[in-house]
Amino acid sequence: MINRPEHQYLELCRRIVEQGTWVNNERTGINCLTVVNADLEYDVGNNEFPLITTRKSFYKAAIAELLGYLRGYDSAAQFREIGCNTWNANANENQAWLNNPHRKGEDDMGRVYGVQGRSWQKPDGSHLDQLQKVIDNLTRGIDDRGEIISFYNPGEFELGCLRPCMHTHTFSLLGDTLHLTSYQRSCDVPLGLNFNQIQCFVLLALVAQITGHKPGMAYHKIVNAHIYENQLSQMRDVQLKRQPYAAPKLTINPAIKSLQDIETWVSRDDFSVSDYKSHPPIKYPFAV
Numbered sequence: 133m134i135n136r137p138e139h140q141y142l143e144l145c146r147r148i149v150e151q152g153t154w155v156n157n158e159r160t161g162i163n164c165l166t167v168v169n170a171d172l173e174y175d176v177g178n179n180e181f182p183l184i185t186t187r188k189s190f191y192k193a194a195i196a197e198l199l200g201y202l203r204g205y206d207s208a209a210q211f212r213e214i215g216c217n218t219w220n221a222n223a224n225e226n227q228a229w230l231n232n233p234h235r236k237g238e239d240d241m242g243r244v245y246g247v248q249g250r251s252w253q254k255p256d257g258s259h260l261d262q263l264q265k266v267i268d269n270l271t272r273g274i275d276d277r278g279e280i281i282s283f284y285n286p287g288e289f290e291l292g293c294l295r296p297c298m299h300t301h302t303f304s305l306l307g308d309t310l311h312l313t314s315y316q317r318s319c320d321v322p323l324g325l326n327f328n329q330i331q332c333f334v335l336l337a338l339v340a341q342i343t344g345h346k347p348g349m350a351y352h353k354i355v356n357a358h359i360y361e362n363q364l365s366q367m368r369d370v371q372l373k374r375q376p377y378a379a380p381k382l383t384i385n386p387a388i389k390s391l392q393d394i395e396t397w398v399s400r401d402d403f404s405v406s407d408y409k410s411h412p413p414i415k416y417p418f419a420v
């Protein structure tokens with residue numbers, strides 16, 4: 133059986149291994165094998181869930197991370213509480229952030245992702261909730277051709293521990309079908325992309341569900357896609373040698389009906405995956 137979404141993932145991995153250019157990365161001090169411009173698409177309407185099977189994916193952590201963004205979290209402790217450990221290192225181990233006078237203490241991430249999405253600061257000091265505006269419009273059947281949530285706020289980069297990687301999500305309503313285009317400036321293909329694919333898919337499925345539309349396609353546009361030098365041999369000699377299994381299916385609790393539900397009671401356990409058969413885990417090094 134063809135596993136379409138994973139095929140795209142493995143093609144990108146192969147493209148980097150075979151055609152990538154070595155680029156020195158100053159922030160992490162680790163060289164990256166790099167390509168630019170990758171377009172992935174996920175058929176959310178047909179529930180073609182892009183979960184990789186060539187290594188075990190910890191997809192619940194990826195979904196929890198998305199929930200944290202939608203709630204506007206700004207602390208690694210909040211992410212940990214909902215079952216996601218991915219922000220511990222960037223909040224507490226990156227020397228540039230530890231030295232930054234804006235860091236408010238242990239676990240603080242600053243004005244990143246969801247903070248911008250839910251509480252973008254306006255010149256008059258008030259705040260704008262980008263997500264609420266998009267949800268309100270889509271619920272009323274309106275697509276004003278600017279249903280955009282952007283986490284990318286260059287004027288506040290120094291107030292956060294990391295610039296957003298998947299930085300902009302644009303929703304498009306065509307008839308009763310909702311589509312999503314997500315833009316990513318920088319992608320750690322072995323580690324981050326496994327999470328980011330799940331997040332694009334779930335974001336569209338969830339927003340379609342709470343705004344009362346059918347989900348359509350999620351288009352995932354990546355600029356800089358890289359494999360860190362210390363990840364390369366595991367990708368090339370282990371993961372790329374494995375044959376994918378059939379794609380699993382995602383089920384979302386149908387009781388989730390509003391943004392308020394997402395903000396208050398929804399957890400990673402409201403998402404379940406059936407028929408997930410995978411190869412064993414691969415522990416890729418993480419560059420802080």
Ligand SMILES: Nc1nc(=O)c2c([nH]1)NC[C@@H]1CN(c3ccc(C(=O)N[C@@H](CCC(=O)O)C(=O)O)cc3)CN21
Nearest residue numbers: 190193218219222320323324325327414415418419420
């Ligand atoms: N270098 C780097 N790569 C990233 O992908 C990344 C960052 N930094 N910083 C911000 C977020 C954090 N993300 C992360 C962080 C850790 C994992 C990770 O360790 N994943 C493991 C185990 C996950 C688990 O056990 O929950 C994996 O095998 O996927 C994945 C994504 C994605 N982002």
Ligand SMILES: O=c1ccn([C@H]2C[C@H](O)[C@@H](COP(=O)(O)O)O2)c(=O)[nH]1
Nearest residue numbers: 159295297298318319320324325328
């Ligand atoms: O959702 C995410 C968040 C981060 N990443 C990766 C991409 C890069 O490897 C690092 C961020 O480093 P920059 O120097 O800020 O580009 O994290 C990801 O793939 N997905």
